[in-house]
Amino acid sequence: MSSILVWLSFLLTVSEFGGDSRPPIHASNPKRTFAAVYLVRGSVSGSHTGNFGVFTRNGNDTTWTFVNPSSIIAFGLGYFERVSTRRHYIAAGNGVHRSTDGGTTWRILTSWHTMEILGVVPDPYDSALIYAATPWGMYRTTDDGATWELKDKGTKRWFVQQLHMDLRDRSTLYAVMEDDLYRTTDGGESWTPVNVGGTYPQVVAQHPVDPSFLCVGFGDGSIRCSMDDGRSWKRAGEVRGEAIYALRFSPDGTSLLAAGWRTGVWRSLDRGTSWAQIWDNPAVEGVFDVAVDPDNSRHLIIATDGQGVYESLDEGRTWSRAGLMGAKVKRIEFYP
Amino acid sequence: MRILLLSLLLWSSSAFAQDDHGYSARARHLLEVAAGETETSFFSLAAKIHLGRDLPRAYSILDSMERDRSMGGRFYAYTLIGTYLHTRDMLPDSLKRKVREAFRVRMMYRGDTENHWVMYYTGLYLAAQTWPNEDGTRWFNGKTSEENFREAEGWLNHWMTITSTIGQGEFDSPTYMTVFVSPMFVLYEFAQNPLMKTRAQAMLDLLLADFAAEQLDGAYCGGHSRDYPDDIINPLAAPATRVAWLFFGQPKEEKWDEARYRPRNRGSWETVFAALGSYRLPEIIYRMATDRTVPYVHTETKRVRNIIRFGDVRNPPVYKYTYMTADYALGSLQGGILQPIQQHTWDVTFKSEKPNNTLFMLHPFFSGRELAMFFPEEIKFLAGEVDRYHLVYTNPNKWNSSSPFEQTLQHKNALIVLYNILPGEKHPHVDGFFPKSLDERIVDGSGWIFCRAGDTYIAFHPLKPFEWIEEDVNWRLRSHDLKNGAVVEVGSAASHGTFEDFKAAIRSTKLRFDDFDRSLTVEYVTSGGDHLRFTYGGKRLVNNRPVDFRAYRLFNGPFMQADVGSGVITLRYKEKTRTLDFPKGTILGN
Numbered sequence: 001m002s003s004i005l006v007w008l009s010f011l012l013t014v015s016e017f018g019g020d021s022r023p024p025i026h027a028s029n030p031k032r033t034f035a036a037v038y039l040v041r042g043s044v045s046g047s048h049t050g051n052f053g054v055f056t057r058n059g060n061d062t063t064w065t066f067v068n069p070s071s072i073i074a075f076g077l078g079y080f081e082r083v084s085t086r087r088h089y090i091a092a093g094n095g096v097h098r099s100t101d102g103g104t105t106w107r108i109l110t111s112w113h114t115m116e117i118l119g120v121v122p123d124p125y126d127s128a129l130i131y132a133a134t135p136w137g138m139y140r141t142t143d144d145g146a147t148w149e150l151k152d153k154g155t156k157r158w159f160v161q162q163l164h165m166d167l168r169d170r171s172t173l174y175a176v177m178e179d180d181l182y183r184t185t186d187g188g189e190s191w192t193p194v195n196v197g198g199t200y201p202q203v204v205a206q207h208p209v210d211p212s213f214l215c216v217g218f219g220d221g222s223i224r225c226s227m228d229d230g231r232s233w234k235r236a237g238e239v240r241g242e243a244i245y246a247l248r249f250s251p252d253g254t255s256l257l258a259a260g261w262r263t264g265v266w267r268s269l270d271r272g273t274s275w276a277q278i279w280d281n282p283a284v285e286g287v288f289d290v291a292v293d294p295d296n297s298r299h300l301i302i303a304t305d306g307q308g309v310y311e312s313l314d315e316g317r318t319w320s321r322a323g324l325m326g327a328k329v330k331r332i333e334f335y336p
Numbered sequence: 337m338r339i340l341l342l343s344l345l346l347w348s349s350s351a352f353a354q355d356d357h358g359y360s361a362r363a364r365h366l367l368e369v370a371a372g373e374t375e376t377s378f379f380s381l382a383a384k385i386h387l388g389r390d391l392p393r394a395y396s397i398l399d400s401m402e403r404d405r406s407m408g409g410r411f412y413a414y415t416l417i418g419t420y421l422h423t424r425d426m427l428p429d430s431l432k433r434k435v436r437e438a439f440r441v442r443m444m445y446r447g448d449t450e451n452h453w454v455m456y457y458t459g460l461y462l463a464a465q466t467w468p469n470e471d472g473t474r475w476f477n478g479k480t481s482e483e484n485f486r487e488a489e490g491w492l493n494h495w496m497t498i499t500s501t502i503g504q505g506e507f508d509s510p511t512y513m514t515v516f517v518s519p520m521f522v523l524y525e526f527a528q529n530p531l532m533k534t535r536a537q538a539m540l541d542l543l544l545a546d547f548a549a550e551q552l553d554g555a556y557c558g559g560h561s562r563d564y565p566d567d568i569i570n571p572l573a574a575p576a577t578r579v580a581w582l583f584f585g586q587p588k589e590e591k592w593d594e595a596r597y598r599p600r601n602r603g604s605w606e607t608v609f610a611a612l613g614s615y616r617l618p619e620i621i622y623r624m625a626t627d628r629t630v631p632y633v634h635t636e637t638k639r640v641r642n643i644i645r646f647g648d649v650r651n652p653p654v655y656k657y658t659y660m661t662a663d664y665a666l667g668s669l670q671g672g673i674l675q676p677i678q679q680h681t682w683d684v685t686f687k688s689e690k691p692n693n694t695l696f697m698l699h700p701f702f703s704g705r706e707l708a709m710f711f712p713e714e715i716k717f718l719a720g721e722v723d724r725y726h727l728v729y730t731n732p733n734k735w736n737s738s739s740p741f742e743q744t745l746q747h748k749n750a751l752i753v754l755y756n757i758l759p760g761e762k763h764p765h766v767d768g769f770f771p772k773s774l775d776e777r778i779v780d781g782s783g784w785i786f787c788r789a790g791d792t793y794i795a796f797h798p799l800k801p802f803e804w805i806e807e808d809v810n811w812r813l814r815s816h817d818l819k820n821g822a823v824v825e826v827g828s829a830a831s832h833g834t835f836e837d838f839k840a841a842i843r844s845t846k847l848r849f850d851d852f853d854r855s856l857t858v859e860y861v862t863s864g865g866d867h868l869r870f871t872y873g874g875k876r877l878v879n880n881r882p883v884d885f886r887a888y889r890l891f892n893g894p895f896m897q898a899d900v901g902s903g904v905i906t907l908r909y910k911e912k913t914r915t916l917d918f919p920k921g922t923i924l925g926n
Contacts, residue, residue, distance in 0.1 A: 038713075053443075069443050069476070069477075070442075070443045071409070071443045071445055072443055072445060073445075075712075093445070093446070093447075093448060094445055094446040095446075095477075105473070105478065106477075106478055107472055107477065107478025107479065108477040108478060108479065111487045111490070112453075112457070112487055112490060112491035112494070115448070115642075115644075115712075116448065116712050118712055135644035135645070135712045136644065157645070158644060158645075158650075159644050159645045159712070178645050178646070200715075202714070219714075219715055219716075242716055243714065243715070243716050245714055261714065261716035261717065262716075285716075286714070286716065286717055288714075305717060
């Protein structure tokens with residue numbers, strides 16, 4: 001297993017930023033898989049609680065270790081790394097959590113002004129610059145969480161399901177909102193709808209090799225893609241299911257994976273034109289994420305609603321349970 | 337010497353007023369009962385330690401609760417600090433250290449509702465005040481004492497401001513009101529900042545006055561934001577009744593067993609923090625709660641819970657109307673989705689010694705989209721989650737529901753409720769709750785259903801054919817027409833004489849709905865001569881004048897007045913007034 005690559009999108013962003021040098025990476029750090037667990041079945045956050053929040057494991061272990069803070073509803077994960085700094089982030093129901101010591105201690109960076117945090121996107125160069133997707137809009141801090149500003153100029157609604165930073169330009173971000181996919185090219189100062197069409201966008205993915213190719217999954221189970229940076233969109237091939245919650249490209253961009261509500265997991269090898277189902281389990285209604293190991297694109301992990309995680313080491317031909325049984329897992333990431 | 341005597345006189349007068357109406361005896365009784373509870377809770381613990389009952393066992397329970405790492409969150413945050421502050425003089429140092437440690441190692445998760453945040457930030461405020469000048473390594477969230485204190489203070493002030501200007505979101509809930517007042521009892525008791533202490537007192541006055549104006553013999557009447565079916569169909573089993581018993585002396589007997597059978601009996605003991613504290617109900621609120629000599633109309637503006645999706649306004653207004661008499665109350669919200677999952681739009685609640693003293697109708701609606709208006713998770717995922725927590729959300733027989741297909745018009749003792757259910761809805765019916773505890777239930781040839789409960793008379797006219805379904809404690813009136821509704825008029829021996837007189841009066845009223853399927857319009861002239869005309873999705877007319885919800889004040893009635901946005905609430909009883917001025921942070925008057 002090769003050593004660490006950070007969050008895939010950051011790596012590619014860095015490599016293609018004109019004029020910027022690529023941030024040094026701790027090549028010696030072993031890679032871990034992180035799982036954001038929303039809840040464990042039967043547990044109620046805030047009363048008698050189960051261990052939910054963030055779990056991690058090394059390599060291909062099936063044993064997961066609980067990472068503090070305990071008993072938080074985790075929606076997403078984030079990571080920042082520079083020469084002397086590594087920071088893990090959790091987007092949680094009670095705010096943005098940040099650890100600077102690999103997950104031993106955490107600090108909540110947000111205050112009462114924000115509600116749930118549905119996604120966190122740290123800038124890859126400036127550790128003080130962090131974006132957060134919330135039900136009441138996109139918030140941004142430029143002082144490492146001391147203060148946060150709502151950045152919603154140009155948006156028509158509040159709800160931001162997901163934030164995605166463009167792989168070429170760190171001041172360009174996409175916000176998946178209730179009514180459309182929005183884009184900012186000035187770090188959130190103003191937003192413009194891209195007129196993606198479709199009903200209720202849920203998730204956006206960007207091709208890692210051809211970043212002008214974007215795909216959006218919708219709450220009605222459809223997928224729409226654009227080959228021209230979002231200027232025009234057309235419906236992708238049919239994926240059987242009720243809603244799309246996850247869209248991910250493999251690191252080399254050869255495959256596009258999709259999953260959601262009553263979909264199982266699907267793969268397209270032709271940029272969404274045709275799809276083949278690679279995993280299904282009638283007992284599992286929802287798949288929230290499907291992650292591809294950045295070092296080994298044959299290695300896939302899927303995050304399910306209440307059935308923990310499943311794993312394939314052969315590009316989805318065979319699958320096995322990989323732990324966290326009973327957990328509703330929202331997000332899988334590979335971080336140092 | 338004269339000053340001293342005067343002071344003593346004033347003090348004794350004040351003490352007499354505080355102890356008046358049996359409050360102190362009830363508070364003592366509450367502590368005795370709670371101290372004897374075997375259920376493990378901070379409330380029973382606080383009562384045990386306060387009364388010095390079986391202290392070794394009490395300490396042992398507290399110790400085990402402190403060792404149970406699975407506990408945390410907002411319920412834990414404020415009850416732990418409340419128990420600690422009430423009992424710390426009696427706690428061994430080892431337990432004091434464990435309580436302190438809990439705020440370092442436990443995640444005091446904030447939750448996602450208004451009551452969650454009140455509990456969380458009250459707990460955080462008092463904890464940060466109790467252990468000041470400590471760095472982030474000493475706190476569960478990595479923030480310093482000062483940061484935690486300022487954040488908690490900021491949100492509590494924000495909540496008090498919006499509650500006193502545009503209304504509560506989780507308003508008037510027979511279950512949840514206890515988790516608003518209980519943190520405020522603790523905050524009032526222990527906040528060292530005089531301004532925060534006064535604001536906590538003003539919030540207690542406001543919440544209890546709000547309840548007082550709409551309570552009848554311990555039951556929280558009319559529409560409310562959210563509650564569980566068990567409490568909706570049996571109002572006197574709800575935790576709010578424990579508050580009414582303690583402060584208003586109503587009902588006269590506390591039915592502890594009704595509290596104990598409930599799986600969520602936690603709500604029944606939260607008044608322990610009141611009984612342990614020094615807050616005393618102002619006489620004016622006691623009078624508001626107990627004087628029902630003159631029937632009155634009381635209206636309120638509240639706010640919809642935070643809408644995060646599928647809405648144009650974050651907190652649209654809720655308009656609430658309650659008609660209160662000595663025998664019954666008829667109350668309603670305007671209809672529509674005002675709260676997810678647990679809304680109760682209207683009811684008649686009547687004074688009774690028997691259980692299930694209420695009657696109402698609803699459309700059992702559910703949808704992922706409704707939930708997604710208020711919760712951030714994926715739509716398809718939400719209905720199952722909420723069903724798991726609230727047990728009945730998707731059930732066609734549920735007794736709590738908000739429906740986008742329900743609208744009301746109320747004028748005094750009469751109400752028209754209309755439904756225009758979209759074809760294809762999963763539950764295409766409406767249900768009426770008629771308790772078996774009614775003394776009489778007569779389906780009259782005139783089309784009216786006449787009910788009697790003691791001295792309360794209820795006339796209910798369904799607009800469409802219906803069937804009766806017998807259930808444990810009630811008859812369910814079910815009607816399957818999508819365009820549907822009912823006309824309700826309530827009377828009593830005091831207003832209408834005998835039940836026969838009432839029936840005769842109702843039979844002689846004018847009710848027109850013959851073109852309802854096309855016009856969705858009902859006209860009704862009440863037995864008192866008031867002319868109501870209501871078109872679903874159209875005008876609400878009372879005596880040919882349109883109802884103007886925009887003119888609703890925050891509170892308007894004989895006992896409470898306030899304008900939306902002012903933050904100044906005036907409580908009134910006869911010649912006495914008490915003014916809660918939130919912007920100034922003052923309480924003036926009796």
